[in-house]
Amino acid sequence: MGNPAEQHAPEALKTEIATTKPTDTEVALATEDTVETAESPAASFRASTRPADAAADAAGSAAGWPWDELGLxxxxxxxQxxxxxxxxxxxxxxxxxxxVPVSAVSYREGHAMMGCNVVLIGPDGQEGPFARMRPGAPGTDRWFGEVRPDAVGRWTFAVxxxxDPYLTWHDAVxxxxxxxxxLEDLANDLAEGSALLHEAAKGVPEQERDRVTGAALALADAGIPLFARVSPALGLTDVLWRHPLRQHVTRSEPLPIWCDRQxxxxxAWYEFFPRSEGAVVDExxxxxxxxTFRTAVPRLRQVADMGxxxxxxxxxxxxxxxxRKGPNNTLVAGPEDVGSPWAIGAAEGGHDAIHPDLGTLDxxxxxVDAGREAGVEIALDLALQCAPDHPWVTEHPEWFTTRADGTVAYAENPPKKYQDIYPLNFDNDPEGIRAEILRVVLHWVAQGVKIFRVDNPHTKPVGFWHWLIDExxxxxxxxxxxxxxxxxxxMMHGLGKIGFSQSYTYFTWxxxxxELREYVQELIAAADYMRPNFWPNTPDILPEHLQHxxxxxxxxxxxxxxxxxxSWGMYAGYELFEHVARAGSEEYLDNEKYQLRPRDWIGKEHDGESLAPYLRRLNAVRKANPALHWLRDTVFHGIDSEQLLCFSKRDPDSDNTVLVVVSLDSHNVQWGNTTLDMPALGFDWHERFTVQDEITGATFDWGQHNAVRLDPLYEPAHVFTVHRHR
Structure with missing residues (x-):
């Protein structure tokens, strides 16, 4: 009858395999019906003598397999x-x-098992720890992993x-x-497996090495039943997934990653005109x-207080x-009119000078120092254009375009005309223009400015920006x-590719x-090179939905x-609900671009006529919840009203999840029923959880399906943090 343990070994081992095999490797181990292959685990193991260390991997070919040298x-x-x-x-x-998600397609001949990992190389040339990639859907041969740079600079990665001789052995046995x-049929497999595990143990951390060595010894022990000999080896998938024995290692060409500070x-950006802060205007x-800069410091601190x-x-x-333009872009300015700051340059200087009415360089x-003390950075506008009396116009006339009548071409965006602005012509003396602009930018960097908002970069050569940002x-x-x-x-995507750190977007419209679901998903798809910054308004843009x-x-x-x-931003006056536009346009009436606009910020907030407390709360929620610090983790959930938007963000490191339901209707009460993607929230489909509204403080018991009512006159949005039941 034989040994009872051996009689029941097949079924018992199938159970053992199911319980010890990591879920992430099941796809890799699920192959078509196995046929005999030329590469048995032991033959492959003996043939490849290439060490698994990074230096040997980079050498290009394994001993006995000189693929590159043979032209193969x-x-x-x-x-891919x-x-x-x-x-x-x-x-x-x-x-x-x-x-940073990494993926690749990789495959091999026959039915032997393979694996993939990603190597991250730091700015100092040092390689990071081993990071194994997970197999994708069966039949796709696509592998997925991630890298995580931890310092500013230029990194590279390779796949x-x-x-994988262990997985090949595991699958076959x-x-x-x-x-x-x-036992008789498996004699060679047991011997080969034992030798393989002895070699694999050399690459396993010391605290787990005895487990691998013990499994190798069990395979070689003819005095114990088959089940006892094989089970320890089949149970090593977790250890040898993390620390595999790798053979015939092949590395892709390295690809670059630029890592910025967070x-x-x-x-969270806020735009204001310092010339309006502390200003006084007549009736x-x-x-x-x-x-001035000095009178604007109190406003700087108020903005920091809003988060x-x-x-x-x-x-x-x-x-x-x-x-010079007058109020509301009129063509004639009076002697007291301040003009548009984008008409840069006068007798007092150009792009490296400060308007004397704002103060001095000191x-x-x-x-800048006051901002740093308050917790905010100062970003400057980089507008590469000139007023007609900019010093460059006389010193470097070749940097501009001369019309047929001998006049210098001013900026136009028909039907708009900007008679107070001369665009630069980058095709005339490009080396001279490049050197001067680099000098100007580095001048402001030396004053402590580390962020530039670049005005209309799409009207300048893309190659110039690539060069300037790199320099x-x-x-x-x-x-x-x-x-x-x-x-x-x-063009917007191209500017992201060549180096711009962030980009304005179409969010405003x-x-x-x-539209919002589709657009955010489009931005997520471009997250490898383009980072969005959402602005509900700018000095140039007062969209219709804010007007009405x-x-x-x-x-x-x-x-x-x-x-x-x-990243998001807003222009001053948003918190005071400024919404009056010039007739038939998306531009503010009495636009601050052309005149001073002092405001009673504190008085309006004291009287309850300011959105500042709400913005303060939103920014506090953003800072307190790591899930809101990322773009790629955005998931949209089902809700049966197109007047409601439901989305979540989840940070796996902190197990922090934020779930938002927002009405898009500012006039009417809206009802909806959610169908939540529970795994995206970190739950199984049947589980329930607690949500806490970070705006109102209310808590609810939720599951996959929930009824929602939003009244815009009370609160048009739920901003929930998600908590497991205790």
Whole structure:
């Protein structure tokens, strides 16, 4: 009858395999019906003598398998590696601590098992720890992993494919036992497995090495039943998944990643004109007193108190007097009119000078220091254009375009005309222009400015920006650039690829639920190279929904901007519900671009006429919840009303989850029923959990299906943190 243990071994081992095999390796082990292959585990093990250390892996070929030398190429194909920006021409983007997903297609001949891992190489040339990749859906041969840079600088990564003799042995022995083969049939497999595990033990950490060595000894012990001999070896999938014995290691070409500081991805911006802070105007709106850097410091602290961490200043340079614009973009300015800050340059200087009415360079440095003390960074506008009386116009006339009548061409965006602005012509003396602009940028970097909002970068050569950003980061890798480019998608994506740290987006005009879902998913798909910054308004843009949606719409758009995107921003006056536009346009009436606009910030908040407390709360929620610091973790959930949007973000490191339901209707009560993607929230489909509204403090018991009622006159959004039942 034989040994009873051996009689029941096949079924018992099948149970053992099912309980010890990691879920993540099941796909890798699930193959078609096995046929005999030329590469048995032992033959492969003996043939390959290539060590598994990184230096040997990089050498290019294994002993006995000189593939490259024989002109046969790599041992295993590695294809479609991502992230790869234009074939590696430009680096993918990451910030310190960000999980960057990596994928590749790799496959091999026959039915032997293989594995893949990703290697991350730091700016110092040192390789990071072993990071194994998971197999994707059966039949796709796609592998998935991630890397996590932990310092600013240029990193590279590569994917490695390798033969996995343990998984090959595991698969073969499991199937043979399940088919009823006994000790006599498995004699070679047991011997080969023992030798394989002795070798594998050399690469296993000391605290787990005895387990692997013990399994090798059990395989060689002829005095115990088959079940007892084989079970320990079959139970090593967890250890040898993390620390595999790798053979015929093949490495892909390295691809670059540029890692920025975290503010490149997670930031809250606020734009204000320092000349309006502390200013005094008469009953006609004409300036009596011009604001300065010193008078703007109190506003700087108020903005920091609202939770914003970047304060963006429009151009702070001298403003041209020739063709200066008056209020509301009128063509004739009076002697007291302040003009547009984007008409840069006058007798007092150009892009490296400060408007004398704002103060001195020392005053500006004190303003930057005050921001730092309050917890905010100062971002400057980089607008590469000139007023007609900018010093460059006379010193370098070749940097501009001359029309047929001999006049210099001013900027136009028909039907708009900007007679007070001369664009630069980058095709005339490009080396001279490049050198001067680099000098200007580094001048402001030396004053403590590490963030630039770039005005209309899509109107300058893309190659110039690639060069400039690389040159500046070579001097100071912490410098960030925001592209203000509301233009064609290809150009916006192109600017992201060549190095811009962040980009304005079309968010301002995405108002329907389906539009927002589709657009955010599009941005997630481009997250390897383009980081969005959502702005509900700018000095140039007062969208129609803010003109007519009332105060609830200001809440709605702030919730969407601040919680859908890790970076968001707003222009001053948003918190005071400023919504009056010039007739037939998306531009503010009495636009601050052309005149001083002092406001009673504290008085309005005291009287309950300000959104500042709500914005303060939103920014506090953002900072307190790591899930809101990332873009790729956004998941949209089902809800049966197109007037409601439901989405979540989850950070696996902290087990922090935020779930948002927001109404898009600022006038009417909206009802909806959710169908939540429970695994995306970290739960099984049947589980229930507690949600706490971080705006109102209310708590609810929720599951997959929940009824929601949102009244815009009360609160148009639920901003929930998700908590497990205790």
């Amino acid at each position: 190429g790599q041992r295993f194909p590695i294809e 590696v991502t992230p790869s920006i234009e074939g590696g021409r430009f680096p993918a983007k990451a910030v310190v601590g960000e999980r 490695e494919a390798f033969s 499991s199937k043979k036992i399940a088919a009823g083969q006994g 503010r490149a991805l997670f930031s 006609r709106g004409k300036p009596v007193t011009h604001g 914003f961490d970047v304060v963006y200043l429009p151009p702070i340079h001298p403003i041209g007097r020739v063709n 005053d500006f440095r004190a303003f 500046v980061k070579a001097v100071d890798p912490d410098v960030l650039f925001l592209a203000e480019a509301f233009t064609k998608p290809a 995405r108002v329907q639920a389906w 949606g009332g105060p609830p719409m200001f809440k709605i758009r702030a919730v969407l901007a601040s919680l859908l995107s890790p």
